[in-house]
Amino acid sequence: MRKRLFVLFSVLIVGAMLLSACGSGAVETVIVEKEGKTVVETVIVEKEAEMGVQPVTLNWNYGTEPPTVDPSLATDTTSVDVVANLFVGLTTFDPITGLVIPELATDWEVGEDADGNQTYTFHLRDDIAWVNYNPVTGETTQEVDADGNPRFVNAHDVVYGAQRTVDPNTGSDYAYVTYVIKNALAINSGDEELTLDDLGVAAVDDFTVQFTLEYPAGYFPAIAGMWIVKPMPAWTIDEWGDKWTEAGLIVTNGPYVLESWIHGGELNLVKNPLWIKADDVQIERVEGLMIVEASTAFALYENNELDTTGVPLPEMDRVKADPVLSAEYFNAPDVCTYYYGFTNNKPPFDDVRVRKAFVQAIDRQSLIDNVLKGGQIPATSFAPDGIFGAPPQGTVGLPSDAAAAKASLQEYLDEKGMTIDDFNALDIVLMYNTSEGHARIAAAIQQMWADTLGVQVRVENQEWAVYLVTLQNDTPLVDMPHVWRMGWCADYPDENNWIHEVFNADEGANRLRRVSGEFDALTVQAGREPDPEVRKELYFQAEKILAEDEVAYAPIYVYTIVSVTKPWLVRNYPLLGGNDFFNWTIDMDAKLAAQGQ
Amino acid sequence: MARYIIRRILQFIPVLIAVALFTFVLMRAIPGGPFDFAGDRSLPPTIVANLEAKYHLDWPMWKQFLSYLIGDDILGEEGGSLGVIRGDFGPSLHFRGQQVSDIIKTTLPISAQLGFMSVLLAVLIGIPLGIIAALNQNSWLDYTSTFGAVFFLSVPNMVLAPILIWIFALILGWFPVAGWGAKPPYLLGFLPQLDQLNIEYFKNAAMPVFALGTGSAAIIARLTRASLLQVMGEDYIRTARAKGLTERVVIIVHALKNSLIPVVTILGPLFAALVTGTFIVEQIFGINGMGKHFITSVGNRDYQVITGVTLIYAFLLVIANLLVDITYAWLDPRIRYD
Numbered sequence: 001m002r003k004r005l006f007v008l009f010s011v012l013i014v015g016a017m018l019l020s021a022c023g024s025g026a027v028e029t030v031i032v033e034k035e036g037k038t039v040v041e042t043v044i045v046e047k048e049a050e051m052g053v054q055p056v057t058l059n060w061n062y063g064t065e066p067p068t069v070d071p072s073l074a075t076d077t078t079s080v081d082v083v084a085n086l087f088v089g090l091t092t093f094d095p096i097t098g099l100v101i102p103e104l105a106t107d108w109e110v111g112e113d114a115d116g117n118q119t120y121t122f123h124l125r126d127d128i129a130w131v132n133y134n135p136v137t138g139e140t141t142q143e144v145d146a147d148g149n150p151r152f153v154n155a156h157d158v159v160y161g162a163q164r165t166v167d168p169n170t171g172s173d174y175a176y177v178t179y180v181i182k183n184a185l186a187i188n189s190g191d192e193e194l195t196l197d198d199l200g201v202a203a204v205d206d207f208t209v210q211f212t213l214e215y216p217a218g219y220f221p222a223i224a225g226m227w228i229v230k231p232m233p234a235w236t237i238d239e240w241g242d243k244w245t246e247a248g249l250i251v252t253n254g255p256y257v258l259e260s261w262i263h264g265g266e267l268n269l270v271k272n273p274l275w276i277k278a279d280d281v282q283i284e285r286v287e288g289l290m291i292v293e294a295s296t297a298f299a300l301y302e303n304n305e306l307d308t309t310g311v312p313l314p315e316m317d318r319v320k321a322d323p324v325l326s327a328e329y330f331n332a333p334d335v336c337t338y339y340y341g342f343t344n345n346k347p348p349f350d351d352v353r354v355r356k357a358f359v360q361a362i363d364r365q366s367l368i369d370n371v372l373k374g375g376q377i378p379a380t381s382f383a384p385d386g387i388f389g390a391p392p393q394g395t396v397g398l399p400s401d402a403a404a405a406k407a408s409l410q411e412y413l414d415e416k417g418m419t420i421d422d423f424n425a426l427d428i429v430l431m432y433n434t435s436e437g438h439a440r441i442a443a444a445i446q447q448m449w450a451d452t453l454g455v456q457v458r459v460e461n462q463e464w465a466v467y468l469v470t471l472q473n474d475t476p477l478v479d480m481p482h483v484w485r486m487g488w489c490a491d492y493p494d495e496n497n498w499i500h501e502v503f504n505a506d507e508g509a510n511r512l513r514r515v516s517g518e519f520d521a522l523t524v525q526a527g528r529e530p531d532p533e534v535r536k537e538l539y540f541q542a543e544k545i546l547a548e549d550e551v552a553y554a555p556i557y558v559y560t561i562v563s564v565t566k567p568w569l570v571r572n573y574p575l576l577g578g579n580d581f582f583n584w585t586i587d588m589d590a591k592l593a594a595q596g597q
Numbered sequence: 598m599a600r601y602i603i604r605r606i607l608q609f610i611p612v613l614i615a616v617a618l619f620t621f622v623l624m625r626a627i628p629g630g631p632f633d634f635a636g637d638r639s640l641p642p643t644i645v646a647n648l649e650a651k652y653h654l655d656w657p658m659w660k661q662f663l664s665y666l667i668g669d670d671i672l673g674e675e676g677g678s679l680g681v682i683r684g685d686f687g688p689s690l691h692f693r694g695q696q697v698s699d700i701i702k703t704t705l706p707i708s709a710q711l712g713f714m715s716v717l718l719a720v721l722i723g724i725p726l727g728i729i730a731a732l733n734q735n736s737w738l739d740y741t742s743t744f745g746a747v748f749f750l751s752v753p754n755m756v757l758a759p760i761l762i763w764i765f766a767l768i769l770g771w772f773p774v775a776g777w778g779a780k781p782p783y784l785l786g787f788l789p790q791l792d793q794l795n796i797e798y799f800k801n802a803a804m805p806v807f808a809l810g811t812g813s814a815a816i817i818a819r820l821t822r823a824s825l826l827q828v829m830g831e832d833y834i835r836t837a838r839a840k841g842l843t844e845r846v847v848i849i850v851h852a853l854k855n856s857l858i859p860v861v862t863i864l865g866p867l868f869a870a871l872v873t874g875t876f877i878v879e880q881i882f883g884i885n886g887m888g889k890h891f892i893t894s895v896g897n898r899d900y901q902v903i904t905g906v907t908l909i910y911a912f913l914l915v916i917a918n919l920l921v922d923i924t925y926a927w928l929d930p931r932i933r934y935d
Contacts, residue, residue, distance in 0.1 A: 068693040075635035171651040173635040176644055189643045242694035262780055263695060263703055265885035291775060291883040299762050299774045300883075465629030465898055468639050489636070509639060 055270075055284040056588045058569070058581060059306050061297045062288045065264045069245045071230045072165045075173045077489075081579050083227045085269060085286075086252040090122050090158065090209075091225035095574035095583065098386040098493050100221045104128060104153060104231065108221065110530070117182060117200070118216040122224065124207040128153040129274045130233055133257035135248045140257050140273055143233070153253050155203035157231035162211075163196040164237070165228045174228045177491060180220065182212040216528045218535050219388065219494035226492055255281050255582035264290060269581070282585040301564060304595050307586065308565040313437070316373045319564065328564040331375035332573035335386050336489035336559040339379070340430075340445070341471075343480045344552055345513045348412070348426060355551040357409035358483065360401045361452040362445055364556060371444045374562040379555040381543045382488075382499050386575040389495030389526070389539035396540070397547035397555060402452045409453050424456045431460045431481035433467040438485055441556075457483070471511050486511070487559070493576050495539040496527045503546060503553070512552050519545045568594070598926070601934035602919070609915045614666070616911040617681065620904045621662055624895075630654065631690040631898040652690060654900075665904070686905035691897040697905040701887065705909065706787040707777050708874030708886035711805055715871050716864070718810030719817055724860065726814070727821025728853070734826060743822070746815035754808050758881040761804045772800050775883030805882045809875060813867055817860055825856040854928055861928065865921035869914040873906070 066079040071087055074080050092103040105122035113119050130143040130151040143151040165172045166184045179185040182200025200212030213220060223229065233251040237244045244250060247261045255277070256269040269286040272278065291297045294312035301309040311319050311329065319325040342349045342358070349355055364378035380397025383390035398404075413423060430446060432438040442459050449455050460481065462470060469475070471484055491497050500523040501508050505516040507524065514520075519542050526538035546552050565571055568590035572583055632648035633639060649655045653664060653676055663672050665687060668680030679685035686697035730742040749757075766774040778798030779789030789798055828834065829852055837847045874888030887906055894902035925932045 065692065067691055070693065073693045077636075168647040169651065171648045173632070173640055173644060173648070175647070176641045185643070188647065190647070242688075245694055262885070263692065263700065264889075265703075265777075265780065289776075289883065290885070292889070293880050293883065295759060296762065296775050296881055296883050299767055302767060303770075303774050305774060464896060465634065466627070468634045469628040472639065488638075 054588060054592065056282060056586050057285040057287055058283045058584065058586060060286055060288045060579075060581075061291050061300070061306050061309055062267060063290065063294075063297070063310075064292055065290050066267065069250070069258070069261075071161065071227045071232060072170050072172045074227050077577070080227055082267065082269075083230070084254075084578055085256045085581055086250075086254045086258060087227070087230045087232075088128060088153065088254050089225045089227070089230045090124075091221050093222075093225060093493060093574070093576050095572050095576075095580065098388075098575035100225060103225070104158075105224070108224075113212055118213045118220075119210055120213070120220050120224070121204065121208060121210045122158075124153070124155060124158070124209065125276075126152055126154070126207050128253050128276055130157075130251050130253050131257060131272055131274050132236075132251050133248070133259060133270065135260060140270075142274055143235075143251055145235075151233075153231050154206045155209040156206070157233065158209045158229070159201050159203050160234045161232040162201045162229045163199055164232055166199055167196055172228060174226075174491070177223060177226060177228060180213055180215070180217045180223065182214050184214070216530060217496070218530055218532060219492065219496045219527070222388070222492040222494050256286065259285075266290065277582075281582045283581055286581050298564075301566075304566070304591075307569040307591070308563055308571060311374075311562045311564055313373065316562075325564060328566065329562075330565060330573075331560040331562045333377055333384065333386075334489070334559040334561050335384055335493065335575070335577050336487055337379050337382055337384055338376075338441075338485075338487050338556045338559060339382070340554040340556060341484050341486050341512050342553055343477070343482055343484070343513055344550075345515075346477055346480055346482055348423065348428075349482050351412055352549075352551055353408045353412040355554075356398065357405045357412070357453055358449065359398050359551055359554040360405035360408065361449050362554060362556065363400045363402075363448055365400070366448075367441065367444050368557060371440050372557065374560050376560050377558040379558050381547045381555055382502070382553075383495050383539075383543070384558040387490060387493050387495060387498060388532075389536050390498075391540050391543050396543045398551065405452055409455075420454045428455065428457045428483070429460055429481040430457045430483045430485075431462065431467070431470070432485035433464045434461045442485065473510055473513055480513075483554075484511075489559075490576060495535075495542075496523070499523055499539070499542055499546060500527055514550070514552055517550075519550065566591070566594070598923075598934060602923070605919050605922075609912075612915060613908060613911055617666065617904055617908055618662065620907045621665065621900070622658075624898070624900050624903055625658065627895075627898070629898060631900065633898075652688070665901075681908065686908075687901040689899055689902050691894070691899040691902070697901045700890065700902065701905060701909060702786070703781050704874070704885055704887040704890065706781075706783045707779060707884060708879070708888060709787055709872045710779060710789065711777070711802065711809065711879075711884065711886060712868070712871030712874070714802060714806045715809035715813065716868050718806055719813035719867070720864070722810070723814035723817025724821050724857075726818040727860075728825060728848075730818065730822040731825035731829070732848070739822075742818060746818045748815075749811040750815040750819075752812075754812065754875070754877045754881070757811075758804070758808045758878060761808060762881070765804060772803050773797075775881075777801055777882075777884045777886075805878050805884060808882075809871060809878050813871070816863065816867075820859050820863065821856065824859045825852060828852045828856040831855075858925060858928055861921055861924050865917035866914060869910060869917045873910045873913060 062078050064078055066082050067076060068074055068079050069082045069086065071083050074083050088104045090103065090105040091100045093099065094101050104124050106125050108120055108122040111119045111121060130153060131140050132143055133140045145151055162178065162181065164170050165175050166178055166188050168188055168190050175188050179188070183194055183198045184200070187194050187196060187199055202210050204210050211220070231253065236249065236251040240249050247258045250258050252258065255272055255275045257272045259268040259270045261267045267288045269288070271281050271284045275281065291300065294310060295315070297306060297309045298312055298315055300306045319329050342355050344350060368376045368378065377393065380394060380399060381391050385393055413420065430442055432442050439461065446457050446459055449457055470479065488498065488502055503510065503512060503514070504523050505514045505520045522538050522542040522545070526535050526542065529535045529538060547555065561573060568587040570585045572580070574580060632645045653661060656664070660672065660674070664674060664676060664678050664680070666680055667682055668685065669676035669678045671680070678687055684698060686701065689695045689697055689700060692700065726742045726746065730739045733739050762774055765772050778801045779793050784790050834847060834852055837851045874886040874891070876888040876892045879886040879888040890902050890906045894906070926934060
């Protein structure tokens with residue numbers, strides 16, 4: 001008997017699977033009136049459009065589970081995207097020009113405190129509500145304080161947010177960006193003589209907040225727009241601890257609220273009706289999936305289940321050839337630069353002529369056309385357009401030039417009395433972190449170097465975390481590859497975040513292992529300089545020295561965001577990256593029509 | 598029998614502790630820690646120190662392990678860990694603010710549903726196919742089913758899954774491209790809620806179950822065929838036939854049961870592997886199962902998640918193997934455990 005039941009059960013399951021394959025309608029149990037009798041019938045019904053008004057919904061793919069939506073802890077683009085849609089910052093960035101513009105702060109002024117430290121005083125608007133979404137009732141309500149007064153974002157929330165990020169117990173990865181604030185480094189390093197109150201941030205009154213800096217920083221308004229110093233709700237974080245970012249508990253102040261979050265599965269946002277510019281937010285609901293596989297996301301897009309998505313490399317040729325998909329295709333520059341670093345103190349790359357030869361032998365355009373295929377922009381210097389102080393595209397750096405490359409290497413060989421075989425005997429290693437994309441690029445560039453210079457380079461790869469350990473600047477020189485792949489994306493749109501933090505031999509990461517010199521003094525000076533025009537000029541000089549005189553690294557290309565977008569979605573591509581859903585619009589009628597509803 | 602089972606269960610404890618210890622040590626032996634980098638950048642030493650202190654990675658290894666195993670209060674240390682023995686797998690180091698137990702609670706049920714249906718499909722296809730092939734040895738039925746088995750065995754899921762999506766979701770539109778019908782909270786902690794257990798649920802499941810199940814079905818079919826052929830040559834089958842039993846009774850009562858022993862042997866590990874999730878099928882079909890955590894947590898150096906999911910896998914494996922051993926006794930009366 002039991003066996004029979006088992007068989008029956010199994011047949012039912014398989015039967016259901018087969019049945020499901022037979023029709024696109026849904027099986028539903030309905031109660032119908034038949035000849036005066038009420039009977040229950042199972043029928044297959046074609047799904048009719050439910051006549052209720054569909055909220056304007058964006059179907060989005062985050063591509064991965066955001067590791068956090070806590071502003072103090074976010075480090076990756078996915079988390080930062082969600083944070084940007086949930087929380088306001090003191091400042092923000094104009095999507096088109098990339099310049100710092102007011103958000104929570106209406107205006108700000110630079111000053112000096114009694115000790116001569118630079119201060120930034122921000123005046124805040126007083127009408128941004130702290131809100132909480134209740135998943136049971138589906139309502140968004142304003143928070144109230146202990147006395148029953150509605151809570152608006154104020155200067156104390158900004159102070160709390162900054163203090164929380166700097167607090168070593170928070171464990172914020174990005175706390176180092178705040179080290180420009182007075183005492184931040186000391187407090188974050190666990191200096192026991194200082195408390196969080198010694199941090200250089202204070203509420204002058206309820207709607208004025210003042211930051212005191214460790215040293216003058218012309219780029220501070222850009223840092224003030226970053227997620228780590230956004231105002232945060234102390235009372236909620238105190239009450240719930242690490243769990244405060246879960247749906248239902250989280251208290252936010254931005255254009256959207258967190259409706260639900262199934263970790264690893266989906267994260268949905270709904271419009272915040274109490275948002276100051278709620279009338280300008282057209283998309284009422286963002287249904288976000290976490291599909292990792294790019295080809296699956298693309299299939300969902302083709303099936304009208306996603307409104308926009310990235311284009312996987314294997315689909316690129318088809319997309320460009322297809323009349324419909326090619327019209328939906330767009331590539332927008334991203335604020336990230338792909339480069340090959342040279343280990344500047346490892347022979348033969350301790351000689352500028354060798355580095356120059358390796359840079360000029362890279363045919364960037366050919367790499368982009370034949371390998372990358374996403375309309376990337378050849379880079380000859382480090383910071384791309386949109387970063388304050390970045391040199392205009394193509395004005396700085398060495399262009400691809402096979403003849404010059406050859407000559408440069410020959411000059412080196414002649415002086416050393418070497419042949420090309422002697423040079424190849426040095427066993428030059430090009431290393432990248434394991435990935436199909438990096439492998440293709442490395443293979444192409446390896447070939448370019450072989451064809452143009454006649455040098456044979458050995459290509460190696462390592463898993464990401466191991467790779468980063470290898471590239472640390474205390475790795476023994478013998479274990480360091482001669483040439484290595486790396487990329488950089490903007491944290492905040494200022495050259496200080498680029499050539500200074502990455503390449504400065506005294507204060508930056510300096511994986512290039514350069515010796516400090518004119519360049520390093522320039523970027524330090526530029527960071528402290530108050531006059532924007534002077535800063536620009538200093539950074540221009542610095543970029544020029546690094547790319548043309550020292551040829552310390554090989555800039556290769558500026559990333560692009562390669563995507564397809566359905567015709568009913570109007571989206572922007574902010575100059576500084578990110579996805580601000582509140583600026584997008586959807587023609588819901590067209591979308592429903594395409595979905596056959 | 599009962600004593601045997603109890604003894605076996607007691608043996609699980611050192612096995613699981615050893616698994617935890619190996620995973621724990623191996624992960625920490627790999628260069629690079631969970632907090633050395635954020636995205637494309639290395640983090641300054643101060644920041645790394647803060648994070649390591651927060652998660653007690655600055656403790657000596659033995660203390661970290663004991664804290665993980667038995668908890669901080671027993672160890673007499675400050676810290677919130679209750680230890681694996683009390684079901685606390687610790688916090689994830691990558692998904693900040695999430696507990697590993699919560700990650701498992703969300704993802705394991707989905708993997709288990711998918712895995713269970715796949716094993717079921719594998720058995721339902723594999724065993725009959727193997728029997729048919731064996732009973733019709735060297736006929737077209739045998740060749741066809743062997744061809745089918747070899748085919749599905751050789752096509753990796755990485756290839757099969759996208760093809761299924763392309764044909765059945767994009768061209769024919771029978772099944773959804775990706776996703777899974779059940780969402781937390783689950784019924785009894787691991788089953789889909791009844792209102793989610795509808796036709797859409799099975800539509801979502803159809804392709805991943807097929808992709809996962811057919812490969813295993815092929816293994817089972819080949820094993821069943823080989824084993825049945827061998828059993829059919831045994832003396833006791835000749836005896837059964839000599840007694841004048843019909844061929845049907847000979848096969849069903851005498852041959853089949855014995856021939857299933859090798860099949861049952863592989864079903865144990867197969868069950869444990871499929872139920873804890875498979876990386877490729879879950880990734881391609883966008884299913885929020887536990888399979889991804891076996892792979893991505895290594896890249897993230899998310900020590901707690903790796904150890905947690907490995908322990909769950911090890912636990913299911915030892916349980917499945919115990920069930921296999923118990924089934925032996927039922928399949929073959931000569932096997933006794935007392």
